[in-house]
Amino acid sequence: YFDAFLIGLTATPGTQTFGFFNQNLVMEYGHEQAVADRVNVDFDVFRIRTEVSEKGGAIPAGFITEFRDRETLQQRFEKIDEDLEYQAGQLDRKVVAPDQIRTVVRTLRDSMPTMFPDRAVCDDGRLAHIPKTLIFAKTDSHADDIVKIVREEFGLSNQGAVKITYKSGDSGAKPEQLLQSFRTSYPTRIAVTVDMIATGTDVKPIECVVFMRMVRSRNYFEQMKGRGVRVMNTEDLQAVTPDAQAKERFVLVDAVGVTETDLHDTVPLERKHGVGFDRLLNLIGLGDTSEDVVSSAASRLARLDKRITKTDRQEVETIAGMSLTEIARHVVDALDPDRHYRAAQEATGADDPSPEQIATAREQMVREAVKPLAGNSALREKLVEIRRSYEQIIDTATQDRVISGEFSRDATDRAKAVVESFRQFIEDHRDDINALDVLYRQPYQARLTYADIRELANVIGRPPRAWTPDVLWRAYEVLDASKVRGSGPRVNTDLVSLVRYALGEADELVAYPVLVEERFQAWLAQQNRGGNKFSAEQLAYLHLIKDHLAASLSAERRDLQELPFSAEGGLGKANQLFGASLDVLLAELTRDLAA
Known part of the structure; x- marks a missing residue:
């Protein structure tokens, strides 16, 4: 008998992963190698900067300002007594500036012909077919704001731009159905998400990934960026984006500076993004001590503690007998595997406790840590009430302006x-x-x-x-x-x-076809000046020869027996139109157009 070998495979290795395997990296296969082997596609970064997204903004005193509840979206209006300034970091969390979102979305729309120069363009200068685009938003309400503005600026229907989050089902359409439509059908061009499509979801046609939220974790950023690297055969790609020639790259649009930020490796407390705060607390009240539920609750409590007012904090401490920070810290400590091991040692007196003994120690520590929540329904109700009471400010006063939009x-x-x-x-x-x-x-x-x-x-x-x-x-x-x-x-x-x-x-x-076209027009003008005028039928056949030269560099008699010439009468038609001068004509066109 021997101990089994433990082998780890990961696409996003973090410091914890390397530490677990004692820095024993057996093989590394990076993005650059994957691109060279055509397993992944490469990407370009397109940076969008605006004044509000870089510096924040201010609402002047006396302006009638909209206030919106984060959860219910209920609105009220109030005239503010003094200037209200906010920083860029408060955007879309404390303050929503619709014109900032609109400025970014409009710049994205107008820059797409620059990002995808080989695509068909309409008379208004916009792309005829919007590449499949995934936008990462900060929160569910932020995603709602983005979807609304995307539909307006891109002129898309409700099906053309969709929100795909865990709350999408509230509007009638299941997230899985929206995702499938985005993946396989033409009408859905732009999807806005928070976390649902960030990891583990394969949507190969995506050619544009837009960050409208900051990410601090390197692993998470790589996973989000990975939504665009999937390779796809041309036939399947053209089924959803008709003018795409091939998926050879995708464009990462950075509207928040995520590509310019030093990212770090983190293990997030939040594990249950799709589960509401009230449900997490109810699960704990029912005795659920699973790591994901307890850890996520600790994360939400810690975030809530940073935002509540002094009055709310005092009320919570009165009901709980301790602060939210203390509750969250006790829970996090109770989830620490090293503490489980030491607690099992102390409880059993063994230097090397068994897995069962460690599991027992963990269960006891977690139950003790969540006792203030599990045994106090009044506290749970108060926390949910506070969480739902906070409002976002809707800044319709500030007009945003693009600072730059470039590679x-x-x-x-x-x-x-x-x-x-x-x-x-x-x-x-x-x-x-x-x-x-x-x-x-x-x-x-x-x-x-x-x-x-x-x-x-x-x-x-x-x-x-x-x-x-x-x-x-x-x-x-x-x-x-x-x-x-x-x-x-x-x-x-x-x-x-x-x-x-x-x-x-x-x-x-x-472009070589453009060069051949220009030479062809010059050759026709020279023929006209020399008195050699062609009939409409001859001109149509000459255009076929010109297009063949642009693609093949030469034109000979045998070429005229193949498509597209054969569909227009082939070599026989050419002999009928140009007679004995056909060979001279082919040689002359090859020399003058394809030189």
């Missing part, structure tokens, strides 16, 4: 690293990759073929680079969008434009 410095640095690596790759491999050899030499000594471009795409697509035309294109856009032209999906022939721009042979990075 973070980290995103810029990553883009710069990709561009520099790409240039170095061209320099290092110009003699052994035919496409680079042809493009590097001016004037060209040989014609570039699509097979050459496909070889280049295959080479750069392998780990550790895992580059695609879209990844490279996006890096140049992040660095200087003014020098990049051409929206729509990226194609392999865009590598021609990317290499030439990297070599300094072009002042602008122009």
Whole structure:
């Protein structure tokens, strides 16, 4: 016989995990490796700053101000006698500033074409199809405020923007149904949550994760961020987002500075986010001493103790015989495994008490710690009454203004690293990759073929680079969008434009299909000036040849027997339209358009 080996697997290791295993890390497989292996997708950070979210705000004296109950949402209005100032940290907890939420949401809406430059854009400059977006809110009431404003600013229906929290069922729709709709159907584009989708929930189509709440725990942040890293095949993605070409990354929108904060490892007391405070106290009153229930109750009590008034605190201490802080501390101490072990040693006199003895010691400690709550129904009722009495202030006076909305410095640095690596790759491999050899030499000594471009795409697509035309294109856009032209999906022939721009042979990075289109229009104008006018039928066929050149770099007779030419009459139709000049025409178009 031998002791079994204990192996731990985790996606979010914390200091407690490493300590438990005595720092014995056998294998590490990080996000970067997962991206290179195409197990995860990478992400860019887009930072939104506003004046109110950075500095807070103030409601002027004399302004008729709305006060709202946190639980019932009942409203009342009152004229305040003096200026009411609040800090950024009080937003959406003590004070709600609708214009601050609206400013962030509006900036998110208007910035989406920048975040997703390859997507179809409507006449009003907005995306035709909003990428599946998940917004993290601070509280359930904060989520309600966000959903309301998202629907207004994005012009979405109740189905288009939904709140998915443990309280969603109060409005009729079950959270599980809303989640399934968000995961698999087109209509639901934006979901707002607090904790329900933060961990353990797989929604692969998500391409935008928005933080409108601060997170201090590194583990929790990684889990929340992980909602966007899921890979998804293109066919399934396009079923819910039609103009998405592939899920190669997601955008993390930071509206609170979470990506700029030093995160730490924590073990939260709160374990029952979906259970109401009154129910937790009732469970304890019924004798429930499970760790999750007791720990969550301690967490709620500690938070309540920080917020109650002096009068409420005195009433609670009178009823309980001790402060909320003392009750919470006693409960937390009673949940400490080290204290259980020492208590079992003292009770049994054994140096190494058995698991049963430790469990008995734990049960006794917890029951003693919760006795002030379990045996005092008046205290439980008073605590619930106080918890429900607090109100939020609704600031409709402050008008928020965007400070900035741009890719973070980290995103810029990553883009710069990709561009520099790409240039170095061209320099290092110009003699052994035919496409680079042809493009590097001016004037060209040989014609570039699509097979050459496909070889280049295959080479750069392998780990550790895992580059695609879209990844490279996006890096140049992040660095200087003014020098990049051409929206729509990226194609392999865009590598021609990317290499030439990297070599300094072009002042602008122009999508290869756009470049071919511009050359085609110039060629048509030259033909018209020379008296060679084409019929409408000939022009339609010439456009097919032009599109083929943009995708394949060359056009020959045999190509005209394939789609899309075969659907328009194929080679026979081309002979009928252009006669004996067909071969000359194909050679000329290949030379002038695809050079």
